[in-house]
Amino acid sequence: MTDGAVDIPPYRYTAGMAADIEACWQDYWSEHSTFYAPNPTGPLSDPNHPRAGAPKLYVMDMFPYPSGSGLHVGHPLGYIGTDCYTRYFRMAGYNVLHPMGFDAFGLPAEQYAVQTGTHPRITTEANVERYRGQLRRLGLAYDDRRSVATTDTEFYRWTQWIFLKIFNSWFDADSQKARPIEELISAFASGERAVPDGRAWADLTPVERREVIDDHRLAYISEAPVNWCPGLGTVLANEEVTPDGRSERGNFPVFKRSLRQWMMRITTYGDRLLDDLDRLDWPEKVKTMQRNWIGRSRGAHVDFATDGDEPIRVFTTRPDTLFGATYMVLAPEHELVSSLIPAAWPASVNERWTGGHATPADAVAAYRAFAAGKSDVERQADAKEKTGVFIGAYAVNPVNGSRIPVFIADYVLAGYGTGAIMAVPGQDERDWAFAEVFDLPIIRTVQPTDGFDGKAFTGDGPAINSAFLDGLGVTEAKAKIIDWLEERGHGVGAITYRLRDWLFSRQRYWGEPFPIVYDATGLPIALPESMLPVELPEVEDFSPRTFDVDDADSDPETPLSRAKEWVEVTLDLGDGPKPYTRETNVMPQWAGSSWYELRYLDPANQDQLVAADNERYWMGPQKPGDVGGVDLYVGGVEHAVLHLLYARFWHKVLFDLGYISSEEPFRKLFNQGYIQAYAYRDDRGTPVPAEEVEERAPGQYYYKDARVQREYGKMGKSLKNVVTPDEMCERYGADTFRVYEMSMGPLDVSRPWETRAVVGAQRFLQRVWRLVVDEQTDATRVVDTALDDETRRLLHRVVDGVRVDIEEMRFNTAIAKLIELTNRVTQISAAGAPREVVDPLVRMVSPFAPHLAEELWQRLGNDSSIAYADFPVADQAFLVADSVKYPVQVNGKVRGTFEIAADAGEDAVREAALAEVAAQLAGKTPKKVIVVKGRMVSIVV
């Protein structure tokens, strides 16, 4: 081994060589501002740039939270993908914008601050620098002038600015868009719009006016039930609470509490957020998730009269089936239950209904105790076993006056809809199952299709047993019954949403402060734009006060509230200096990521969030009806709902208010897969270092001679299976790492990491290197001899295929084609590699292995960066073959092949095929001969 190093050729493309080359070209790119993308206007414009005014391409990755543990090899998968993609389009002539930033507010830095006293800004900035270094080392071609972090004061100034715009807007339901709040005030003042309580605007006190206006703002304070988590000391959005009522982070109990919180009126945009999904080029899966999340149901609210004071109100999507409603079910917790219970069971009550209890009150109490023992999840899981109990009361079906019994059952959830349903067993499977258990009548009101032998029929068909609805289809019947209900005051057509308003305040330190103060009335006042940014004050203690995890009655206490000198301020808001109190909540982490795609466009703009020309160029609609937006947005599917919904909402508000020309932030979305890894545990269940595990026999893994068990999952410190990009750069070089990640499969497929396979990518790049560089002498091996025809044809096929593959983000097959070409050229290059093929090969390799390509490009005699060299274009003349080989199938089996001129007519091909398999046909006349031009011939006998 001592002599081994001597024998590695001195100019081989090794990890060490790669490291030198990579550092050199990374410096070159920085020094030459190679990846600056010119804006149409403003400080980042540059009319002399080679791509100024060219067709644009705006590609973004979901920016990372810069965590303290740095990147592992899974993180940059998407970044490398978009880098290859954009480098290709830059070479193809586009002005490419591909920025990267950091979602840098967040809890880990704050928790670290709580533990150590280190200011979150210090931790955050250190982590961001580390990330920048790691990403730079991978050769990612970012325009670093545009690298924003949400924690930058200059960035969150504009986050606050957007908040003010949202606060100072209302949603006009008639025009379905946000409008400035001043227009609402004018409408109230002029009487064009009625004041909710019917008084004249002039009769309202100033405070009353403010309260009316505040009730219409898109950002508003609500005394509303929220998810209070004493263990974290903060409230959580619904999305941050697990189905079993605990915090997603920390797994602490969460309680419903009524607290004053900031909300965003995202529900007003429900229809547009839903309808505009149809105009987006997004994975169907993500669209479906958003549709489910918004959860629009069209139907009606229907009131069923009771013996009590109040009717039972239900929401149903099938009001057309009202004639088949034979009983009602309330959630066990429904508020009307207590007032409806009679003292005794009605005469001759079905024993199954009572559960054997002496009185309705006993039965309800017992059932409630039973249901309370189950979580919502368990209730759903147990839903097959229908349980419930009659409460002794009846309600009146408004369409026919029949008295129908009222049950409570846990298959109806208090939190869903009105917490009550009308049960229509004929058309609902759950109701049918319940009706069977309790001997309840079943009336079909939709004629099932012929041959239907199931129970409940949920399909479409003519109405039956429904008086004036008989014969109508479901849709017409719905419309008619809703009219009927509305005329008689029994109900009203309604559209409901699952989507709730967005809880927008957090009791934390490390977030954007609200640009809001309160005066003596306790009502919020927006600060003027001139007072932005509202900077985070220094505090002694960064943590919100946390409580015993089960202390449901505790109240949030924010870290900022302790910064007394910051909270109590004297300001002149236009009517002289007065004392005010600042809002001490901060915004949630979603805030910065809800609009960052816009700031990349114009990060140095001091006067505007983004100049109109810049936004229109990069994100504006490309044709009539186009929603505009980022041309390609790549990230994990875990953000399918929240981040993408919030970003769409803010974007639409800014669009409505006229600040931007695009209706949607992300025209095309792509979900990359994950790189996962094997982890190994010893017989105590403790993870062992995955790197040191050997597979001694198939499926048998050993660590230091001890048998260990393999599992598959995420990369993480705790599983001791982390592989970092830094390690890969060290051992193989960044280009090899990039090529490996791109070649291991399609970008959207998750796959296991396998370090030992990386060497394949390295060998490929070494072969490319060897075509140009003599490993012994460092001399150039490229020659100007003519290329043989076969290699030339391969070259053009590869050029053609690689372009398509990259454009469709099939990088794995693009690289396979490049390897195929490289292997071919290696075989013909004993006496030197022909420039005719090496030149385009280096160009085609450059999106994937940019440093290597730059180096070889220079050795080929070029003196500027390959980043702006033209990507090769295939010559069609070399794509068509002279002759084609046809297989001949007889009854589906290949019986022979023949070769014939590519332009041979169909008859000639048929003749040749029949001649080829004449022996098999043995004189029989084929029933059918199918000629697939250029592909094959199939004969049926």
Next chain:
RNA sequence: GGGGCCGUAGCCCAAUGGCAGAGGCACACGGUUUAGGUCCGUGCCAGUGUGAGUUCGACUCUCACCGGCCCCA
């Protein structure tokens, strides 16, 4: 419970309804070599999770089932 996605060589993955193999890993062999965790070349292994159906022809389309992953409840 509902919905969606995915099952191709030992492994990662290709294949407009048209001869199952482009590429890589691993493995084997040959050449180069004092040597090889080098380089060059050659080879190897699956009939596409299972069962039906449509078709001249199915990895590809349809249905059912099995297994894995994701979302909703």
